[in-house]
Amino acid sequence: MVVGGIFCCLEKAFDCVNHNILLTKIKFYGITGTAYKLIKSYLEGRYQRMDLNNISLGPSSNWGEIKHGVPQRSLLGPLLFLIYINDLLKISNDESKIVLFIDDASIITTNPKPTNFKNSVIKMLKDINSWCSTNLLSPNTDKTHFMQFVTKSSSLIDLYITHENKKIANICNKKFLRITLDNTLTWKTNIDMIIPKLGTAFFYVLLTVHLSIFILVINQIDVQNFVLQ
Numbered sequence: 001m002v003v004g005g006i007f008c009c010l011e012k013a014f015d016c017v018n019h020n021i022l023l024t025k026i027k028f029y030g031i032t033g034t035a036y037k038l039i040k041s042y043l044e045g046r047y048q049r050m051d052l053n054n055i056s057l058g059p060s061s062n063w064g065e066i067k068h069g070v071p072q073r074s075l076l077g078p079l080l081f082l083i084y085i086n087d088l089l090k091i092s093n094d095e096s097k098i099v100l101f102i103d104d105a106s107i108i109t110t111n112p113k114p115t116n117f118k119n120s121v122i123k124m125l126k127d128i129n130s131w132c133s134t135n136l137l138s139p140n141t142d143k144t145h146f147m148q149f150v151t152k153s154s155s156l157i158d159l160y161i162t163h164e165n166k167k168i169a170n171i172c173n174k175k176f177l178r179i180t181l182d183n184t185l186t187w188k189t190n191i192d193m194i195i196p197k198l199g200t201a202f203f204y205v206l207l208t209v210h211l212s213i214f215i216l217v218i219n220q221i222d223v224q225n226f227v228l229q
Helices: 019-028 033-043 076-091 114-134 188-228
Strands: 002-009 096-101 104-111 145-149 173-176 179-182
Touching: 002 114, 002 173, 019 033, 019 076, 033 076, 076 096, 076 114, 096 114, 104 114, 145 173, 179 188
Parallel strands: none
Antiparallel strands: 002 104, 002 145, 096 104, 173 179
């Protein structure tokens, strides 16, 4: 069985969310009435322009209506973005499963035959690209990586995945949700990265304990001296 993971990244995903498409999806998911009007008013009626050298009285562009994008560093922005990309999961199939986390899409593909596995990966990439084109988003090919998972009893198969005439980089480890995955799932790379941080944290904890004991002893000495006086 050949198992591999494709780690995709959407380019400037939050800035490219189309408001009309988003509002259509919000209605599709059953958000109507006052809640829908509130979200619509949150998105529409916003304008921006460019001021040269950050001078309000200097040269500037004309005002233009904002029709794309949701605020990334806000409470509502990430939720709206998840609603926008939620239907990406529909392109999953029996051989490939998609895991979404904000603007990253990870696909786990399995197939007993290497040739069929490669075809499944290429098809999944084409389906993702088609979905992105429909929803006015762009996959970042430079940040898209492929990792083949192996066990002690198996070995890596010579596979090269290409997408739109670009070779997808093969990697042996990947930082995913603050955890470093390696292609053997031994967690050695992740442990090697954590140990120095734990050593530093342990040093400060130990230092804090020693200082607390020292301060406690000093206070007891001061109390005893006061009583003796």
